[in-house]
Amino acid sequence: MSNFFRSVARNSAFGMAAHVTIKVISFTFTVLVIRRLGAEVYGQYAAVLAFGAVFVFFADLGLSPYTVRQVARLRDLPDGKAEIEKLFGSVLGLRFLLSLGAAAAIIATAWLTGRPTEMIVGVALGTIGLVIYSIQGAADSVLAGHERIDISAGAQVVNQVTFVLLGTLALLLATGYYGLIFANLGGIVLMTLIVWQGVRLGVRPALPLPTMWLPLLRASIPFGIIGFTLGLSYKFDTILLNIYQGDVITGYYNSAYNLIFSVLVISNVVNTALYPSLSRQFVTRPDSLPAIQQRMLRYLLMIALPIAIGGCVLAPKIIDFLYGADYAAAALPLSILIWVVPFMFVTEFLGYVIVVSGAERRVAWAIALSTTINVGLNVLLIPIYGVLAAALLTVFTEAVLLSQYLWVLRDRLRLVNWNLTLARPVLAAAVMGGVVFLLRNELYLPINIALGAVTYMALLVALGVVGRPEFDLLQNIRRQPAG
Numbered sequence: 001m002s003n004f005f006r007s008v009a010r011n012s013a014f015g016m017a018a019h020v021t022i023k024v025i026s027f028t029f030t031v032l033v034i035r036r037l038g039a040e041v042y043g044q045y046a047a048v049l050a051f052g053a054v055f056v057f058f059a060d061l062g063l064s065p066y067t068v069r070q071v072a073r074l075r076d077l078p079d080g081k082a083e084i085e086k087l088f089g090s091v092l093g094l095r096f097l098l099s100l101g102a103a104a105a106i107i108a109t110a111w112l113t114g115r116p117t118e119m120i121v122g123v124a125l126g127t128i129g130l131v132i133y134s135i136q137g138a139a140d141s142v143l144a145g146h147e148r149i150d151i152s153a154g155a156q157v158v159n160q161v162t163f164v165l166l167g168t169l170a171l172l173l174a175t176g177y178y179g180l181i182f183a184n185l186g187g188i189v190l191m192t193l194i195v196w197q198g199v200r201l202g203v204r205p206a207l208p209l210p211t212m213w214l215p216l217l218r219a220s221i222p223f224g225i226i227g228f229t230l231g232l233s234y235k236f237d238t239i240l241l242n243i244y245q246g247d248v249i250t251g252y253y254n255s256a257y258n259l260i261f262s263v264l265v266i267s268n269v270v271n272t273a274l275y276p277s278l279s280r281q282f283v284t285r286p287d288s289l290p291a292i293q294q295r296m297l298r299y300l301l302m303i304a305l306p307i308a309i310g311g312c313v314l315a316p317k318i319i320d321f322l323y324g325a326d327y328a329a330a331a332l333p334l335s336i337l338i339w340v341v342p343f344m345f346v347t348e349f350l351g352y353v354i355v356v357s358g359a360e361r362r363v364a365w366a367i368a369l370s371t372t373i374n375v376g377l378n379v380l381l382i383p384i385y386g387v388l389a390a391a392l393l394t395v396f397t398e399a400v401l402l403s404q405y406l407w408v409l410r411d412r413l414r415l416v417n418w419n420l421t422l423a424r425p426v427l428a429a430a431v432m433g434g435v436v437f438l439l440r441n442e443l444y445l446p447i448n449i450a451l452g453a454v455t456y457m458a459l460l461v462a463l464g465v466v467g468r469p470e471f472d473l474l475q476n477i478r479r480q481p482a483g
Contacts, residue, residue: 027262029164031322033180034255036171039327043251045177047115047242048122050235057232058102059130062223063091063216064141065355071145084142085206088199092138093208094216099134103127113243125181129188136192139199151198159191225364226351229371233397236375237390240382253387255327256334259318260341263307267300267345271352290412293353298421300349302465304342305425306456309433310449311338314440321445329387336391343398350405359408366404370397420465428459 034042070087074080103124110123140152166186170179238257242250311318315335319327351363374397381389406413436452443451460466 025164026160029167030258033167033171034251034258034323034327037177039251039255040247041177041251043242043247043249043254044116044119045122045180046238046250046254047247048119048126048177048181050238050242053235056102056130056133057224057228058105059099059134060095060137060224060227061098061217062220062225062227063095064137065223065226066216066220067091067138067141068144069355071142072147075146081203084145085203086209086212088138088142088203089205089207090209090212090216091141092135092205093210094213095134095138096131099131103130106130113239122178122181125178125185129185132185132188132192136188136195138205139192139195142199142203143195146202148198152195155191155194155198158194159187161187162190163187222360222364223355226360226367229364229367233367233371233374234394237378237382237394240378241387241390244383245386249387252327252330253333253390255323256319256330256337256391259311259322259334260337263311263341264344266303267348270296270300271348290415293412294416294421296349297346297416298425298465300345301342301422302425302460304345305429306432306452308339308341309429310436310452311335311341313433313437314445314448317440317445317448333387333391336388337394340395340398343395343402347398347402347405350402350409353412354405354408362408363405366401366408369404370401373397373400424463424465425460428456428463428465431459432456 033045037045067087071084074083074087077083106127107120107124110120115123140155143152163183163186166183167180170183173179175182238250238254241253312335315338316328316331319331319334323330351367354360354363374393377393377396378390381393432452432455435455436448439448439451442448457466
């Protein structure tokens with residue numbers, strides 16, 4: 001158990017440090033982009049990105065998470081290295097072909113939906129990155145399966161720094177969002193080179209075997225459905241808003257949505273580190289999984305709840321502080337969207353718990369159902385209620401997904417101490433929310449947030465949610481993980 005947590009702590013520490021660095025850089029840059037471009041141009045840029053995000057599924061079809069799990073399971077076998085190299089080569093060739101097909105689908109969809117020529121060109125430029133990602137994604141999956149999150153994280157930092165530097169130059173030269181697209185391509189190329197070099201130090205891809213492609217697709221399709229439906233659920237509302245409400249409203253909505261995804265990096269880093277470790281633990285020590293899962297669920301809720309409550313009560317102040325008075329209309333969607341954070345923290349984790357046990361088809365069906373509901377209601381309601389419908393449906397969809405996961409895992413979750421895992425953190429977060437709300441007009445926003453954080457941590461200690469095991473875990477981050 002301690003070896004497991006040291007490994008996850010190491011990977012989370014590298015991943016978190018890298019992602020915090022990335023997010024601080026990218027968040028600051030995004031604020032600059034939003035302010036510089038204005039709501040209308042930023043809305044069109046967000047729509048370009050949304051088209052790519054929805055169709056990125058076709059460039060992967062679930063091969064990335066499947067590869068991570070298989071590498072994690074194969075690496076300790078006698079012939080594991082040879083099998084991994086064979087898998088690596090076949091996945092690499094297959095993903096390259098899929099990316100070409102996805103690029104064509106993205107461009108065709110933008111054209112068929114009547115997007116402006118300027119936007120179609122932007123979408124086409126963005127698909128170049130999709131093809132490059134096919135190489136980066138295959139290599140990155142092998143690294144993740146070997147629990148080398150540190151190399152991937154370092155490459156992502158380089159990617160983001162490059163994007164920010166080139167993007168800043170593009171903004172200064174007033175190149176519009178085309179300049180940002182080219183800046184993004186520059187970062188992707190460098191990231192791919194780093195990851196490729198990193199994985200080739202230990203594993204070299206074998207020649208692709210076309211005979212493996214059909215079995216690979218059959219095995220990865222459940223993961224692919226998960227990726228596609230999630231991407232559709234997260235970005236379909238942006239596409240509809242752009243079609244029915246225009247670029248300005250899309251800009252307001254995505255300026256708020258961008259803050260949500262900045263927060264979700266915390267959950268993503270932890271769960272990305274957990275996934276290969278849990279996959280390996282499932283084979284070597286399955287008896288330890290219930291205790292690990294209960295502990296991680298408590299930590300995720302402990303982080304997510306104050307973000308939701310604090311973000312809701314301070315939404316107008318946050319928008320004004322970051323984007324200025326011109327974006328005041330983004331405060332309402334932010335105050336609603338922020339409630340998706342605890343749901344997403346938990347659903348991402350529980351999804352991995354189910355996948356690790358080999359029941360990924362259940363996850364695929366659950367996400368497909370919630371996304372179908374999301375798409376159907378968005379089509380009906382966004383033309384009438386616009387941003388309000390998009391924000392409320394985002395939260396509702398994630399709640400539907402969570403309810404399905406809770407049902408699948410109902411036997412395991414009966415063993416969870418919900419008083420410690422949920423009730424006490426909710427109480428602490430509610431008290432903190434009251435404090436920051438009362439002081440919202442009295443204190444400078446960063447000071448108010450810092451005071452709220454101190455209040456919340458003190459309450460967690462007082463209520464017994466945080467204690468000696470947590471302090472020991474923090475020290476484990478500095479220790480060398482077991483091999």
